[in-house]
Amino acid sequence: MDIGGYYFYELYFNATPFKLMIEVQNIEKSFGEQKVLKGISTTFDAGKTNLIIGQSGSGKTVFLKSLLGIHNIDNGAILFNNKEYATLSATEKLNLRTKIGMVFQGSALFDSMTVEENIGFPLTMFTKKTKEEIAERVNFVIDRVNLINANTKKPSEISGGMQKRVAIARAIVNKPKYLFCDEPNSGLDPKTAIVIDNLIKEITEEYNITTVINTHDMNSVMEIGSKIVFLKNGLLEWEGSNKEIFKTDNEAVTDFVYSSELFKRVRKMYLEDN
Amino acid sequence: MLLRYLTQIGRYFLMIKDVFKRPTKAKVMYQLILKEIDDLVIGSLGIVAFISFFVGGVVTIQTALNLTNPLIPKYLIGFATRQSVVLEFAPTFISIIMAGKMGSFITSSIGTMRVTEQIDALEVMGVNALNYLVFPKMIALSLYPFVIGMSMFLGVFGGWLAGVYGGFMSSTEFIEGLQTDFIPFHIAYAFIKTSVFAFILATIPSFHGFYMKGGALEVGKASTVSFVWTSVVIISMNYILTQLLLS
Numbered sequence: 331m332d333i334g335g336y337y338f339y340e341l342y343f344n345a346t347p348f349k350l351m352i353e354v355q356n357i358e359k360s361f362g363e364q365k366v367l368k369g370i371s372t373t374f375d376a377g378k379t380n381l382i383i384g385q386s387g388s389g390k391t392v393f394l395k396s397l398l399g400i401h402n403i404d405n406g407a408i409l410f411n412n413k414e415y416a417t418l419s420a421t422e423k424l425n426l427r428t429k430i431g432m433v434f435q436g437s438a439l440f441d442s443m444t445v446e447e448n449i450g451f452p453l454t455m456f457t458k459k460t461k462e463e464i465a466e467r468v469n470f471v472i473d474r475v476n477l478i479n480a481n482t483k484k485p486s487e488i489s490g491g492m493q494k495r496v497a498i499a500r501a502i503v504n505k506p507k508y509l510f511c512d513e514p515n516s517g518l519d520p521k522t523a524i525v526i527d528n529l530i531k532e533i534t535e536e537y538n539i540t541t542v543i544n545t546h547d548m549n550s551v552m553e554i555g556s557k558i559v560f561l562k563n564g565l566l567e568w569e570g571s572n573k574e575i576f577k578t579d580n581e582a583v584t585d586f587v588y589s590s591e592l593f594k595r596v597r598k599m600y601l602e603d604n
Numbered sequence: 605m606l607l608r609y610l611t612q613i614g615r616y617f618l619m620i621k622d623v624f625k626r627p628t629k630a631k632v633m634y635q636l637i638l639k640e641i642d643d644l645v646i647g648s649l650g651i652v653a654f655i656s657f658f659v660g661g662v663v664t665i666q667t668a669l670n671l672t673n674p675l676i677p678k679y680l681i682g683f684a685t686r687q688s689v690v691l692e693f694a695p696t697f698i699s700i701i702m703a704g705k706m707g708s709f710i711t712s713s714i715g716t717m718r719v720t721e722q723i724d725a726l727e728v729m730g731v732n733a734l735n736y737l738v739f740p741k742m743i744a745l746s747l748y749p750f751v752i753g754m755s756m757f758l759g760v761f762g763g764w765l766a767g768v769y770g771g772f773m774s775s776t777e778f779i780e781g782l783q784t785d786f787i788p789f790h791i792a793y794a795f796i797k798t799s800v801f802a803f804i805l806a807t808i809p810s811f812h813g814f815y816m817k818g819g820a821l822e823v824g825k826a827s828t829v830s831f832v833w834t835s836v837v838i839i840s841m842n843y844i845l846t847q848l849l850l851s
Binding site: 400434435436439440451455 | 626628629632639716717720721722724725727728729730731
């Protein structure tokens with residue numbers, strides 16, 4: 331069954347259709363005396379590439395890890411598809427986790443496994459599929475992320491760009507409803523970074539996944555930012571799309587996004603043209 | 605300082621409890637156990653055999669050279685070799701060596717997984733990382749008494765070869781010594797100790813790897829700290845068990 335069929339099945343057999351939305355309501359998180367998140371509220375919609383941006387120390391990583399449940403929040407609520415995460419039972423949390431795909435900054439591939447085994451890992455762990463069915467799905471996903479001649483290689487034997495593709499393939503192999511990416515193109519050359527960005531965007535739209543990306547990369551912001559959330563000192567300073575970010579008057583956003591002369595000139599030209 | 609140690613001890617026991625929660629799929633666990641048996645048990649046989657054989661020989665030669673009084677029967681050399689190897693050398697000192705060999709491997713491999721976010725990846729997917737990583741090691745090391753059994757045999761065999769072919773005694777005298785005052789419970793005592801040490805060898809290095817923070821440098825530091833603490837706990841438990849079982 332392909333992923334389109336899968337969602338059709340879910341919609342058909344479940345009374346409440348999936349909105350695949352993540353809603354964040356006034357979340358706060360402190361580490362000792364230090365308050366890192368100071369009340370953030372926003373929503374991340376399905377089929378959109380939602381980007382979290384901000385300076386180092388602005389709380390982006392803590393925010394992402396709080397969404398993933400790696401950090402327990404002090405106050406507020408995180409709702410996945412209208413269900414509050416904190417109120418879910420252990421089994422429901424576990425079920426939700428199997429519907430989450432994550433691409434880590436360093437790819438986090440298992441060193442001892444081949445590319446195929448890495449990608450097939452979530453299926454081996456959480457489904458009752460046979461070896462043949464797993465191999466079929468793995469090969470489908472490998473084709474989807476354009477990984478060529480890497481099936482039996484170990485992660486250490488492939489390039490950084492290929493490792494990211496493997497990480498993306500592993501994240502989507504079990505048909506996730508939510509995809510989280512932490513700096514997916516850090517350490518990649520600009521060309522490969524754009525290829526990875528576009529791949530994530532295509533997958534998000536194609537499979538109607540709710541994608542949340544933590545990034546520093548301004549190319550990503552301009553290319554794939556359907557929704558951009560700008561954090562500053564643990565607060566949501568601004569949110570909008572990659573079109574709106576050109577026009578915003580918010581000084582903190584313009585200082586951060588257009589920090590280089592080149593970007594300032596590009597912005598000026600864009601505003602003159604529009 | 606004391607509070608820090610108590611916190612760590614508490615955390616260690618909580619880790620042990622969490623190892624048994626949310627078990628990994630049996631088919632996957634079976635593969636993991638086989639891999640750990642290969643890495644930890646089979647991979648240690650060579651070094652254990654080498655050390656046991658030669659240390660057994662050295663124990664015999666040292667004993668023979670120190671028993672110069674003609675009134676002391678030569679079969680006591682065999683007796684001393686058996687007692688040294690079976691009671692202490694094989695179970696305790698091989699375990700200390702294994703704390704360096706296996707322990708460093710466990711800490712550095714789990715620590716590297718922590719540093720490279722592989723453990724986070726497991727947890728985000730909904731896998732109980734402690735069960736996935738530590739439980740197979742515990743099961744694999746339930747075979748550790750076989751390693752120590754082999755060490756005992758090779759230690760005594762090395763002693764026999766060194767004693768007989770070194771011209772210190774006859775084969776009959778050595779074998780007579782091996783059979784003198786044999787207490788079967790000593791073997792049970794040695795294997796009880798070995799089983800406790802196996803548990804320590806599987807869990808303390810895992811604890812240091814799993815909860816480490818930092819980068820590559822800290823992985824190295826964690827391996828060293830893990831070796832120190834594993835050795836300290838093995839030596840302490842050796843004393844406690846000897847007191848409990850033999851006194």
